[in-house]
Amino acid sequence: MAARMPVRRRHLVIQLKRLRREAGLSQDEVWKALGWSRAKLQRLEAGDFQRLRAGDIMALCQIYKADEAVAQELIQIARDSRTEKPWWTQYKDVLPGAFLGLETEATLIQEYNIALVPGLLQTRDYTAALMRTSVDIHGEEEIRRRLEIRAERQRAVLDRDNPPMVMAVIDEAAVRRQIGGGETMKSQVRHLIELSERPRVDIQVLPFAAGAHAAAGIPFTILGFDGTDAAGSVVYLETHKDGYYLDTDEEIARYRLIFGRTQGSAMSVEDSRDFLERLLV
Known part of the structure; x- marks a missing residue:
């Protein structure tokens, strides 16, 4: 059975991969520039993570030179994922795109x-x-x-x-x-x-x-x-x-x-x- 990837997590993953491609960077270039392990970035882009860190998302958005509105949305998703409220259930607060x-x-x-x-x-x-x-x-x-x-x-x-x-x-x-x-x-x-x-x-x-x-x-x-x-x-x-x-x-x-x-x-x-x-x- 495929692993569950809730809607906002999937949206986050899609946006991060899109931003990296638009920045013209490979995975190797990104994890080396941030001082991460290769596995950490691979897990993040695969949606294979237990908890999100807002600081990690912020760092990625900075290196990708993401638009401010997009960056703030993705960082907020990371912050919301640490609250007790189930953040993957029914909602309508993601960007129209x-x-x-x-x-x-x-x-x-x-x-x-x-x-x-x-x-x-x-x-x-x-x-x-x-x-x-x-x-x-x-x-x-x-x-x-x-x-x-x-x-x-x-x-x-x-x-x-x-x-x-x-x-x-x-x-x-x-x-x-x-x-x-x-x-x-x-x-x-x-x-x-x-x-x-x-x-x-x-x-x-x-x-x-x-x-x-x-x-x-x-x-x-x-x-x-x-x-x-x-x-x-x-x-x-x-x-x-x-x-x-x-x-x-x-x-x-x-x-x-x-x-x-x-x-x-x-x-x-x-x-x-x-x-x-x-x-x-």
Whole structure:
């Protein structure tokens, strides 16, 4: 069984490795510069540690020349890990970019969405149309920057050398809702068809005819990092502005059961592709 790595610890590890790579430093260069042992840095980057020292994280952030906001967040995670309060349980206080970092590292992504096409699978025009209706986004310049981030996110996940297995169950409402108008939606549907032909992307449509189903409720994403074992997974529950992470074995098992049953209620991958093609007629 894979060792459990709670959400904030995983976020910390991902960020530290990213900072080192961006600084252009090897592990050997870092541990020698800090006077550490090679094993200490290796354990830290593997998430194989019992306790975190804020001073160690501070030293790493300094040598990596990390942005002040990022450094303070990582140092606070180290400090919180020494308190009695369980710091790895349900929470929403990580930076907004945390989900993107976790998603980029995932080897398995299972997502259920109700009213919208999942972000990873959206076209630029579809995303722009959504952003223009948001009360939290102001002006075309902000939309442009967010679209660049979305495009980079999609490339980092779907187009990397070893892409994750992506399994998406999309409610019929999401592909029938005319976001951005008829031509934008046709382009979006064609994009879904093209993605579904990739060997590591499964897209299933949950039809209205399915009636009540196991996933009735809010959208969710299961990110797997160590195969199919629950100990290597995180559940992300999306809300309007924030999100919640769940990582106990019970919670992950529950959402995997929900996702599996929802897949069973949805059309097969092949039938879903045929259904999407009929929408273009």
